[in-house]
Every structure is written in structure tokens, then in C-alpha cells.
Amino acid sequence: MGKKGFIFDLDGVIVDTAKYHYLAWKNLADELGIPFTEEQNEQFKGVSRKRCLEILLEMGGLEVSQEQFNTWLVEKNNDYLEYIEKMNASEILPDVPKVLNYLKQHHVPMALGSASKNAKPILKKVGLIPYFNTIVDGTHVTKAKPDPEVFLIAAAELKVAPEDCIVFEDALAGIEAANSAEMISVGIGDRAVLTEAKYVFKDFTEIDINFIKQLAQL
Ligand code: BG6
Numbered sequence: 001m002g003k004k005g006f007i008f009d010l011d012g013v014i015v016d017t018a019k020y021h022y023l024a025w026k027n028l029a030d031e032l033g034i035p036f037t038e039e040q041n042e043q044f045k046g047v048s049r050k051r052c053l054e055i056l057l058e059m060g061g062l063e064v065s066q067e068q069f070n071t072w073l074v075e076k077n078n079d080y081l082e083y084i085e086k087m088n089a090s091e092i093l094p095d096v097p098k099v100l101n102y103l104k105q106h107h108v109p110m111a112l113g114s115a116s117k118n119a120k121p122i123l124k125k126v127g128l129i130p131y132f133n134t135i136v137d138g139t140h141v142t143k144a145k146p147d148p149e150v151f152l153i154a155a156a157e158l159k160v161a162p163e164d165c166i167v168f169e170d171a172l173a174g175i176e177a178a179n180s181a182e183m184i185s186v187g188i189g190d191r192a193v194l195t196e197a198k199y200v201f202k203d204f205t206e207i208d209i210n211f212i213k214q215l216a217q218l
């Protein structure tokens, strides 16, 4: 077994932006008269912006022109950008720094693996850019989660074999992506949702540093 690499999803794992994505989609759904609950929002987690809008329109049984589609994509993102504009380090989820600091101190390679095209500005706002050896986001990938592309690119950039990578994810699509890349999947959230994850924790406060030590084989 070789050197280990850690890959983190962003939204809902490192920062609580999943709630802002939900609020921005909910605003658009309300405008279009499409009922949209937090439960339905689970399907949007880890999924590209474009695919989210397709799902929303399918839910509402709406077929629209390409032009209208693009207008709503921009509208949702502008709304989302207003939420994230005010973000700062206080929105890093509890005990995430504990894990990132430990890995950094032990020189374990770390990557960000996110579907978001807003990943870099968010990481900048919360001051976490220096932790990551590489940032792979929605601007780099052509195939969205559950396709493993984003994590495979991250592993290649870390120069770590996929089977030696550990992925932290809050989305079912992300867990599926990690599993199909043959990586170790760690779910952050609800066990009832993240059924296919190898390990599940409600949040990082439940993660003991010894668990990280074992995963990293330090
Ligand atoms: C993922 C989120 O991280 O990024 C999804 O879980 C979101 O909910 C996706 O749709 C794309 O994000 P963005 O910022 O490019 O619209």
C-alpha cells in the first residue's frame, strides 16, 4: 500500500453552503410555482448547476427554451453569490480545521474535489486555500458526480493511487463517485441517506483524530 491522499468535497463538508444552494434553488422554484422541499434538495447535492435545473424543471413538468434555461441558471447563481459574498472563516463547519491541520502537519497530500464552479472564491473567503495541494472543481470536469472523474483527476494531481485516497462527501452522488473510483468513502451527514458510504459521521465533531491517523496510516 502506498502513500495516502485525502480528498474533500466543499459544499456541505467543509462549509455549510449546501443551505445557500438550497435557498437559491428554493427562490427559483417558488417563482416557477414548483414545490421544492429539503428532502428533494438531497438530489441536488453534488450535482452540477445545469443538472440541478434540469431536475427542477422535470419536477415541475416544465419544458423551456435554451435561452430561458440559461437565464434561470444565471438567476440562481446570482442569488447564490449574494449569499456567499458575506462568508468568512466562521462558516467553516465545526472541527473541520482540526482534521485539516492534523493532515497538514503530517504532510499528507490534500485535494479539493467539488462540482462547484464557485469553489475557489469560497475557499478564498474562508481562508483555506493554503491547505490544498490541488483544487479540482466544476471548471475542470466534464462528467459530473456520480461519475468519478473529479476524484480521479484529484488523485492523479496528488500523485496518489485511487485506492489510497480517502474521500469526504455529503452527497450520495459523491459517495457513488468515490466508490466507483475505488476510493475509501467517508459520508458526512445522515446514514439513512448516505447508505453506500464505507463510514458515516453526522459531522466532523464525531470524527476522532485517531480515526484520521489510521486512515492516513501515520
Ligand atoms: C456542489 C453542490 O458542490 O456544487 C451542488 O453540492 C451544486 O448542490 C454544485 O449544484 C454546483 O455548484 P455551483 O456553485 O457551480 O453552482
Ligand code: MG
Binding pocket: 009, 010, 011, 012, 013, 045, 046, 169, 170, 171, 174
Ligand atoms: Mg457536497
